[in-house]
Amino acid sequence: MANNLNISLDFIKQMKQEILRSRYIVAKIANAESLKLYFNIGKDIETKSQDEKWGAKVLE
Numbered sequence: 001m002a003n004n005l006n007i008s009l010d011f012i013k014q015m016k017q018e019i020l021r022s023r024y025i026v027a028k029i030a031n032a033e034s035l036k037l038y039f040n041i042g043k044d045i046e047t048k049s050q051d052e053k054w055g056a057k058v059l060e
Contacts, residue, residue, distance in 0.1 A: 049056075
């Protein structure tokens, strides 16, 4: 019985590690996508403000 309990605890620890690893990967991907989005927004605003005349209210 005690042997089965140790195997179950080891299995649970392994599953927990897999979940944590997966969460870390998802967070990394989400952060990378957010950075790309904000960079592209900034680039688009910069391009638009350079194409427009001074005072054109690129952003309201």
